[in-house]
Every structure is written in C-alpha cells, then in structure tokens.
Amino acid sequence: MENLIRFGEKFFDELEIAVYRSRDVSASVELNEISMASTRGGAVTVIRGINEGRLGLAIIDSDDPERIKEAIEQAAKMAKLNGRDEKWVSLPEPGAYKEAPKPNYGLKEASPDILVEKLVRGIKLAREKDPNAVVAGGEGGVSWEKRHVVNSHGVDVFQEGGAAFFFLELVGRKGDVVTPGIFDFDARRDLNLDVDGVVDRAVQRVRWAYNVEKSRNEEVPIILGPWAIAGLLSYTLLPAFSGERLVKETTPLAGKVGEKIASEVLTIYDDPFHPLSLEPTVADGEGVPTRKNVLIENGTFRGFVWDNYWAKVNGTESTGNGKRDLKSGGIGIDFHNVVIENGKRSLEDLIAEIDRGYFVDGFQGAHSSNPDNGNFAVTANPAFLIEDGEVKGASVFLVAGNVYELLNRASEITREQTVMPFMTTMTTPFIKFENVKIAGK
Structure with a gap:
C-alpha cells in the first residue's frame, strides 16, 4: 500500500x-x-x-x-x-x-x-x-x-x-x-x-394478536420495543447529533449542549466497544480512532459527533464517526453502535403495573419524520393492549408528536437489551413513556 x-x-x-x-x-x-x-x-x-x-x-x-x-x-x-x-x-x-x-x-x-x-x-x-x-x-x-x-x-x-x-x-x-x-x-x-x-x-x-382489540382516542402509558425505538429514533433523533447539521444550521440541538432535552432516565451514547457491539472497530472509515461518544447523559445533551471534514470546517476534532458509503465512495457522519443504557427491572415488571396502556412492537411510517424539528406521525403496528397488568390483544393506532416531547415522558427502562442490526445499529432496552396521546383506528 x-x-x-x-x-x-x-x-x-x-x-x-x-x-x-x-x-x-x-x-x-x-x-x-x-x-x-x-x-x-x-x-x-x-x-x-x-x-x-x-x-x-x-x-x-x-x-x-x-x-x-x-x-x-x-x-x-x-x-x-x-x-x-x-x-x-x-x-x-x-x-x-x-x-x-x-x-x-x-x-x-x-x-x-x-x-x-x-x-x-x-x-x-x-x-x-x-x-x-x-x-x-x-x-x-x-x-x-x-x-x-x-x-x-x-x-x-x-x-x-x-x-x-x-x-x-x-x-x-x-x-x-x-x-x-x-x-x-x-x-x-x-x-x-x-x-x-x-x-x-x-x-x-x-x-x-389472535385477539383483536379496538383502540380509541386516549392518553395512556406505552412501552416501546427495540424495533419501534430503533425505527423512530433513527429518523427523528439521531440525525440531529450530526456536526454537519450543526454547521448547516439544520439541527434543533444547536446551542443546547448542557441543556436537558430528555427524561433523566435516558442515557444514550455511541460506543463501538460496548460488549454487545456487532462491529467493535478501532478506526472509522477514514482512519480516525473511534471512541465512546456520549449524546445524552441522564437527559442532558452532551454534544455532537463529527467526521474529519466537518470537524475541521467547524474548528473542532473528529469524534471518529466518519462512515464510508461504498456506492459513492464518500464519507458521511454516522454511528457505530448507539446504546441506550438499560435499567434494573424486567419488561414483565413494567407490563404488570399498567392498568391500561399499550406495548408497541413496531412503527410504520417513521421514515417520513422530520429530523430538522423532531416531528413525527406513525402507525403503531403491531401493538398490544395492556389491561390490569396483562396483554389482552392486538391493536393498531396512530401516534403523532415531537420526539423531544416524547423523550421527556420516558419513565422507566428495562434491564433487557436487544441488539438491532438493522437501520442504525442500536443496542436498546424497552422504554416506558407516560401520558402519550394516541388516535384509535
């Protein structure tokens, strides 16, 4: 070479x-x-x-x-x-x-x-x-x-x-x-x-899912599973941490380093060396050393991620987040392994405490969300009705809102973590959110 x-x-x-x-x-x-x-x-x-x-x-x-x-x-x-x-x-x-x-x-x-x-x-x-x-x-x-x-x-x-x-x-x-x-x-x-x-x-x-339950307009607690979390955050939240978007003034997080943007139960970071990481890489696509980069710590925004080009344009240093697109040959800012820190109790424990709410296994339509402001409108499907601490059957409903408002409603995180190898690679638990408005179908 x-x-x-x-x-x-x-x-x-x-x-x-x-x-x-x-x-x-x-x-x-x-x-x-x-x-x-x-x-x-x-x-x-x-x-x-x-x-x-x-x-x-x-x-x-x-x-x-x-x-x-x-x-x-x-x-x-x-x-x-x-x-x-x-x-x-x-x-x-x-x-x-x-x-x-x-x-x-x-x-x-x-x-x-x-x-x-x-x-x-x-x-x-x-x-x-x-x-x-x-x-x-x-x-x-x-x-x-x-x-x-x-x-x-x-x-x-x-x-x-x-x-x-x-x-x-x-x-x-x-x-x-x-x-x-x-x-x-x-x-x-x-x-x-x-x-x-x-x-x-x-x-x-x-x-x-064999038992179909009709949903209705209401404000309820919901638990999001790994597939739903990865799908929603990949399109609404994660792009906002890009240093390129900071330079181009297209991120809603500009000027908010050190401010609270989510519930205190949420800590999110990019870590290629996490024990569950599928790709524990020592260097990014342009040879810059990788490292753990904290994005949100106990609800507080800690900083952006950078590749070499945009870091130097902004007068800072690369965080090792330059990822190569093998179709175009170019380098863009991306993540290695986004980790949402887990909690102490099980999914079963969280479900058992809900009088009426939903467990959402997946979202449809997250790709049409707007990362410039965090707004989204998605269909929860498959979703499952929870009553008196038990799952009663399957439902479908709409959820629309803002991802930052949703993150501030997070109340608890499970100890289970799942590695999502699709979309943005993510290691995530199940997350419970309080008082989420849904529209029944």
Whole structure:
C-alpha cells in the first residue's frame, strides 16, 4: 500500500486508499420453506485524492495493485474537472488507536449449511408451538470484512471481523383473524444464535394478536420495543447529533449542549466497544480512532459527533464517526453502535403495573419524520393492549408528536437489551413513556 500511496502522490497533494474485502453467507425462508442459500464475496477499493482543493474519487471492484493504479489515474482526471472546495482543510493524521478485540474467526469461513440448519429448526419449532402460524419470511446471515485504510499523512489501519444474525417473521391465522407480520431476531459476534428465543418471543406475540382489540382516542402509558425505538429514533433523533447539521444550521440541538432535552432516565451514547457491539472497530472509515461518544447523559445533551471534514470546517476534532458509503465512495457522519443504557427491572415488571396502556412492537411510517424539528406521525403496528397488568390483544393506532416531547415522558427502562442490526445499529432496552396521546383506528 505504501508503494501505491507514493504512486498517487504524483497526481495528488493528498491521497487516501481504502480497501474492503468481504464475504457474506446467507440463507432465507419463505412460507415455511428454505428459499435461498448463498455465499458472496469480493473486494472494493475506494480512491479519494485531493489536488489544489479539488476532490477526485474512484471506485473499483478489485484490490489488484495495477487496477488501483488505474483508479488513481482516473480519480486524478476527475479532480481536474471538479471545482475547488474552499472549505477543505486536509485528510486526517494518524491517532492513538485502542487495541482491537480479537475477532471470532469461526465466522470467517461459515457455511450456508449452518444457517439452513438454524432456519429449519426455527420453522419446526414455530409450527410445533403454534400450528396456526406460518413462517412467512426469515433470514440468517454471516458477514466477514477486512478493511485497510491508508493515506499520505501516515494513516495505516487494518481491521477485520464479523457478525451473524437470524430473524423470523410469523403470521398467524385463526378463524377470521389474520395477524400482522410478527418479527423477532438475534444478532451477535458468534454463531450461537438464539433460535429458541426468537421463536418463543415471536409465537407469544402471534398468540396475543389472535385477539383483536379496538383502540380509541386516549392518553395512556406505552412501552416501546427495540424495533419501534430503533425505527423512530433513527429518523427523528439521531440525525440531529450530526456536526454537519450543526454547521448547516439544520439541527434543533444547536446551542443546547448542557441543556436537558430528555427524561433523566435516558442515557444514550455511541460506543463501538460496548460488549454487545456487532462491529467493535478501532478506526472509522477514514482512519480516525473511534471512541465512546456520549449524546445524552441522564437527559442532558452532551454534544455532537463529527467526521474529519466537518470537524475541521467547524474548528473542532473528529469524534471518529466518519462512515464510508461504498456506492459513492464518500464519507458521511454516522454511528457505530448507539446504546441506550438499560435499567434494573424486567419488561414483565413494567407490563404488570399498567392498568391500561399499550406495548408497541413496531412503527410504520417513521421514515417520513422530520429530523430538522423532531416531528413525527406513525402507525403503531403491531401493538398490544395492556389491561390490569396483562396483554389482552392486538391493536393498531396512530401516534403523532415531537420526539423531544416524547423523550421527556420516558419513565422507566428495562434491564433487557436487544441488539438491532438493522437501520442504525442500536443496542436498546424497552422504554416506558407516560401520558402519550394516541388516535384509535
């Protein structure tokens, strides 16, 4: 890689080369049958060069040195056609990197057969526990990636590692009732995926959903599950912590560092080294050391996250949150593993104390929320009515409001935490909110 950097310095003032080698194994189920099993792999190299403030990018599906040289030359031609970026300062310098956790090399050569076995077991268990349920969909997957980022300032970071996931979607039919799709999942850095737990949790929700309860307009306590939390916060809250949005004046959190923006029960941080993190990475997509970044501490806003570019524009330092888009080759601000700190009591305890309220397993429509002000309007589905401390059946209702007002209504957090490998990777408990206005359907 050093020779390639030296070659590229003939064309650029600064140069970055990022090589990604991946292997992905997956298997899928559809309508109680295995529908697909595959193994895919390959390499992608991204060239990012700057000459007199002009950026040149090139992406190739190879890690061959000669192909990389050709890509460097192509990026140089593109740079000549681009305008000068007056905000550009420089690529990052090397930093102090933490010691990387030892990867689980058992994932490196995982076979699709292992995933097929787990899916077959999941189908069998689901059918045994509820003959009325159909495994409408599901997937198991294992990913392994090697990343090598070098630049002309001396950054040289190599990392490798992998993770596995498993999910099922069940649909139940009993009499005239057809339940909504009920998801459950597990994700971790080994192959000890909790198939039994996924099936047990999904079947329990399907059984609840056989009894349909009409919702109404009311103000009630609600408990949000991991899928609902991750979906809502990924679109309404998390973008507001971006330093780019601070510079562009599109975040409602501008000027609010040190102010209370949520309930005191909420502490939220980005931590790639959390024990449940699926990707304990020591450097971000441009080679800046990663770290734990506290976003909200006991309800108080603690700060923004930055990549190298926007940090230097703002006169601060990168927090190690530069994430590379392999489709465009560009770097944007993003998170590694958002953690909502857990509490002390169980979900069962929280449900037992509710006279009338709802447990919400998922939201529909969160993607249309407005991160510029935190406003949202979503459909709670699947959702489950709680009366006298017990789940009585399934409901659907609308919730509209502002995410910051909602966060200030948080009253308790469970001790259980779930790793959400979809959307923004998030490690989250269940959260209870008080006096939430809902519109019945």
